[in-house]
Amino acid sequence: MTNSVPEIRDCDLMFVIGSNTTEAHPVIAMEMKRALHRGARLFVADPRAIWLTQMAEQHLQHRPGTDVWLINALAHVIVAEGLYDKAYVEQYTENFEEFSALVADYSPERSEAITGVPAEQIRQLARAYATTKKAAIFYTLGITEHTHGTDNVFALANLVAITGHLGVRSAGLNPLRGQNNVQGAGDVGAHPDNLPGVQKVADAGARARFEAEWGAAIPTERGLNLNEIMHGIEDGSIRGLFVMGEDIVVSEPNAARLERGLNELEFVVVQEIFPSETARFAHVVLPAACFAEKDGTFTNTDRRVQRVRRAVPPPGQARPDWEILADLARACGYPMPAYATPADIWAEMARQSPKLAGISHERLDRDGGLLWPCPSPEHGGTPTLHVGAPMRGKVLLHAVAYRPPVEPTSAEYPLVLSTGRVLYHYNAGNQTRRDRGPNMKFSSNFVEMSRRDAKDLGVADGELVRVVSRRGQVEVPVLVSPRVRHGLVWMPMHNFATATRTNLLTIDKGDPITGTAEYKVCAVRVERLGA
Amino acid sequence: MQSKSAQREGILQQLAEQGGATALAVAQVARQSGVPEADVWGAGTFYGLLRRDPKKTLVCNGLSCKLHGADALHHQLAGQGVATEFVACLGLCDVAPAAVGPELLPLPASDQPAHVLPSDPNLPIDLGGPRDRSYRGLGAALKLGPEAVLRELQASGLQGRGGAGFAAHIKWRSVRSQPSPTRYVVCNADEGEPGTFKDREVIRRQPDKLLEGLAIAAHVVESTQIYIYLRGEFERERRILQDAIDQALLGPLAGLEVHIVRGQGAYICGEETALLESLEGRRGMPRLKPPFPTERGFRNQPTLIHNVETLACVPDIVLRGGTRFASLGRREPGAKLYCISGHVARPGVYELPLGVTLDELVAHAGGYIGTPLAFSPGGASSGFLPMGERSRPLDFASLSQVGSMLGSAGAVVLNDSVDLPLAVHWQLSFFEHESCGQCAPCRLGSRWMRQALDRYLASGDPAELSDVRDVAWEMLEGSICGLGQVAALPLTSALQHFPHHFGHRPVTQELHHG
Amino acid sequence: MADTLTIHIDGQALTAQPGESVLQVAKRNHIAIPTLCHDERLDAAGCCRACLVEIDGQRRLQPSCNWPVSQDLRVSTRSPRIERHRATLLGLYVADHRLDQDGLPVHTTQGNELRTWAETTDFKRLLAIDSPRHPRGVDANPYVAYDPDLCILCARCTRYCDEIEAVSAIQLAWRGAETSIATAGGRGLLDTTCELCGGCVDVCPTGAMHAKQAPRFEKPGAxxxxxxxxxxxxxxxxxxxxxxxxxxxxxxxxxxxxxxxxxxxxxxxxxxxxxxHHEDRLRQPQIRGADGELHDATWDEALHYAAKGLLGVRDRHGPNALGFVSSSRCTNEENYLVQKLARAVFQTNNVHQCAAT
Known part of the structure; x- marks a missing residue:
């Protein structure tokens, strides 16, 4: 997020796209609700009708995967009507000519034909957004889980930049990160291109610092991202796997193919708190402590580093992951330093990471959370990025052209399947599936379907159906719902049972830059059982 | 939070049409209106008429009806196989004991015309006169223009006739000066103070004067939208008023919107901000002031709210001048509709100079029945005064000097056949029942007060009343609105003026809590 | 932003921002004013009446939570009138509450602000009021319960449910002394719009709204x-x-x-x-045996087996035949160690985590 969570309550306009915030980020949604209570305007773009759309001034119900068309059309109106911030564009952006030439082709009327969103709605949002100072954009995986996810983000960033909504309180571009520490894990180098401290592997200086710190050479070529590792497992180029705290055969797309690949691996280590689906493929299972049983830090969606503290002992012989990892490295013959606590590990990383150098466990214990960049112990952290001017001097406007989703519907697979979360469960479900409340709300997988499609198929609400994609099939009950339109079905990503995992259906094609798979669009058909 | 498209304002009426706040009706109204179901439930369960059994006959439990045998009537109807329930007040004190059928129309015995003065064209409202449909005051006001009307209003010294006695012209000027172009005029016709039925008579006999007053007010404050919040039990009056509106909209009121919104049985909705909440489809809980309704009222816009009688005085003020209106009063300006009921010969509504004494008022009402013991000058909220005050002018200032108030001028006389502590119990029960429950001093204080008196009645021991003064003080100081502030007055005034009625006494066997 | 203002509380000149309430300024300056219905996140309700103060020029006591500051506003938070008001109001609250053997509002695990107030203030003892608040009916939800005997109707929970969580599942219902916190039709929370956020429990000052799973009356410090x-x-x-x-x-x-x-x-x-604390938690390292099943092992065995297995793949196929899947669920320190393991120990950049799901 360019801006911090507490700024949301003071927004005057919120444009939420591809984020079912009340279910995926309930507490950020509360901040949005507070803004609404104050009278803020809300515009929501989502293929589904969700809680936020009921509260919104406008629901732009675009077809899945047509985001670039929608967003470029917003830019089209802003440019065509001269509503952009000319001074900001002049001083702080580059490539406006190419960008404006591209969006000139994306008229609201043409957009309507592709996205299904009325041109007038597009115009209203564009005008309201461009003319409101405290106007913030929020997005989640509805934007990124596409083969054109990076394009989507660039298109949104263009809107923010040309309207000068950057570096302004309660505005900005705000991706809502999905997991407790997805931000931090990348920040500290669990990333094929990045070293710890948001520094590139390709950055020789950074590499040299860590090589000195670690007493080991660092390979210079970029590594494989998650999507590529999964493909490597499937094509046999990956032969051994270490997995910590991810249930990949639940969370990764095209799960059946991945399972076939996992069976062929020579060696798999799984470090987990539960006997996960992935542990079925492990040669060694290492029992780990959960968050309540260990110390450390998480970095949240607004770049806020906060402490995690041990409250209770781990069960049995389970140990904190950091202890296991240090011992595993030692067992491999590497002289891992004798870390007394995770504070020592943080310190080792931070002293080679300028953006994080001002943060220490000691400081977090004293002051609470700190938002990076925080270069020195005296620095108070950075709630709002790009204040005064963009951090890199100028924002590069990307002229992004529309590319359709990778798997179009066909006569054989006539429906679009999109996936997401429900409020009561969390991701793979290993934690929430074991709690009473979430199961009282949702205890099995389901497929959400429009009344019309259900009628055409001849199935009633609650009836068991078979959902089939080119990659797999599952049998789940139908939830007939006004939330989806004709032609779209929707399923939660959570694992309720091995045989009904939604990711048996999804497609494993990823975005060319991030590798993030297109969980939000694939083609399926739904069959009546016994038909 | 309600959705963007929710329609809250109609939900109480919709519940009424579906037989009240049942779980089924609430679910349906929530679906139709888009208002959260819990909000519909919370609002619906607040109102007596939405909680009642729609098949039952309602017997009034108010003071005047109690004095005239409400319990016996209840017994009698039950004996005839009529399903009944007690309600706090029906606004029919002049025909006590009163009862209304399930359709909210008075039973035959309660269905007699009220006593009023014979027609006198000098009276501003002239209840006894022929119905005045001339709208001449409105014509004059349009000719004079807003500033001139305001000058006459100021000269008239007209004080709000609902109970607070606030100078009318100040409210009008305040609304007129607000920056917002959307303003509302609201008529408070939720007459519910036990002992009071004057607005009812205005609507029955001179509804056009009310509409005319509303139209003049709308003209002056530059509003076109008028809402009349009418007591739900006044079903017949609603029909009369709607008829008058329908006709007037074809002529003098053309260009205005006039809506009748029915109250649903909550005394507190006579408090102006509770009324606004109710108009908006919410529980009738008073708002914190400031802001005052003149700044932010109905739909958060500037709103002029007046009582029926206040508005009905306006045509006369415009036509014959403020000074003349003022001269009709004695120590305070204007004529006033006085209600009188209880132990008097001809209970009714009498339009008299502001500041007449009780004896004068009762003389118009045919004299006392029996030996008078005590009286409430202005409804339940005014407490009890001894007959030593029978010559005190019944006006705002004179009554506040003795810790009482003119209020809505609903005087009730009690003679010496009445067990005064029992009468106090009836009044305290009324306030306990009608407290909205929002603030602790009123919600808890009114219940504690009634319980303390009941403990005294049950034990005969005056020690039970030793904390009354403290709790009453807190209710006065701590409550949000006027209801809580005066809800202890029936007891504290009785203790002050009739200490000998609150000594050691035999155990009282049975109390009707209604 | 308009200029700052000066107001006077108990004779003390204090700076204030336009739009602030008297209570906010008082709290910032450590001037104690009791409150029950107040929560900074919610619109001022002014209904508990605990925070009433004297405002110069106002005949009546006024709720400090709802009184906007203005230049040279003069406020008194201490006077015999205010003391008497607090003592009597608190007495009414106490008389309508469940009491312990000392005659104080019961302590609950989540505290009880009424008790805290009563412990520090002399109040008027009054005979019990026993308001007939409607209880909730049968409610199968596993998390949230309502105990009407401890409820003071401050409406923090219903306002939170409306203004913050915005699902409006609970509301004040009925009237007068019967007023209660209710769902539509008295249904269980699972059958309402409630999303079980538990905010009602958290904002409840007295423990009337409480967590079903937790012990209710634990002593402070336990x-x-x-x-x-x-x-x-x-x-x-x-x-x-x-x-x-x-x-x-x-x-x-x-x-x-x-x-x-x-x-x-x-x-x-x-x-x-x-x-x-679930019984399914992994408690023991495990190694897959020749029989294809996982068997318990010691940490030493498991770590060395894991090291040997990973090193073996590297030796046979090169470092880039290894993949390291780190975890967006684990700590920064742990993710750091995973990538250090991949890079420094095994010489590969094939390390990533579930960056987008």
């Missing part, structure tokens, strides 16, 4: 609170793990105003902590 960060989504809510005898007995939100979540939590963060 429960240890450990501040941590929620392990579900990316908001990073701060939460307090309430620990007793090595077990988490409930999760509570830190007070509003201090943290990123401003005192708010969702159903998962507040209530779905059962997994921590």
């Amino acid at each position: 429960v240890q609170k450990v501040r941590s960060t929620c392990n579900f989504c990316g908001v990073g809510c701060q939460l307090d793990l309430n620990v007793q005898d090595g077990k988490i007995i409930q999760v509570t939100a830190p007070p509003p105003g201090e943290t990123v979540n401003d005192g708010n939590l969702c159903v998962k963060g507040r209530f779905a902590y059962g997994f921590v």
